[in-house]
Amino acid sequence: MLLSQRWGIVHISTGDIFRRAIREQTAEGKVAQPYIAKGQLVPDEVVNDIVASRFRSEDVPREFILDGYPRTAPQARNLDVVLKENHLGLDGVIFLDVDDKEIIKRLAGRWNCPNTACLETFNTFQKIPAVAGVCDSCGSKLIQREDDREDTVRQRLEVFHQVNDALLAHYENQKLLVRVSGKGDIGTIYQDLEKKLSARKSAARET
Ligand SMILES: [Zn+2]
Secondary structure (H helix, E strand, O other): OHHHHHHOOEEEEHHHHHHHHHHOOOHHHHHHHHHHHOOOOOOHHHHHHHHHHHOOOOOOOOOEEEEOOOOOHHHHHHHHHHHHHOOOOOOOEEEEEOOHHHHHHHHHOEEEOOOOOOOOEEEOOOOOOOOOOEOOOOOOEOEOOHHHOHHHHHHHHHHHHHHHHHHHHHHHHOOOEEEEEOOOOHHHHHHHHHHHHHHHHHHHHHO
């Protein structure tokens, strides 16, 4: 988002594409809607169709940042086809690299207040409740989502890496991959990102 603002180019997030397709009740939107409503992962084919339809619409931007897509190698292959049809290409693919320890800390440290009138969230590493296991705001007993339990997080990470490694390899082969460390605050991350992108741009001009 920060990048699109500073560079003045269109930001297309998968979330926006989905919301638009659902709002306009397009054929693809109708297929995707039930998955999103149930909070389920939308299958590759459905995501691919919906992104492809965005690029068939009348206001296809020539310069854009695609956010949240592709997430898998099959999605990346689909995007290659869609871009080719539109005579578009990618300048780079940014991978924000956050190490597993940090992800486990962020997710597995998360505790939620089950009181529907409160729904406060805590983190045992950053936002620690004054009394362990108890909500500061309403005094309810905190719960941990099944998804956030450390063993579940580790399993999810394992699946993520299997899928993600194939995705990274796809763009590594195309020499498009730009790895940025997700360590530190947003300012530091952004500076590093911009430096790497500028370096790519000037390298591209020289060849
Ligand atoms: Zn509470």
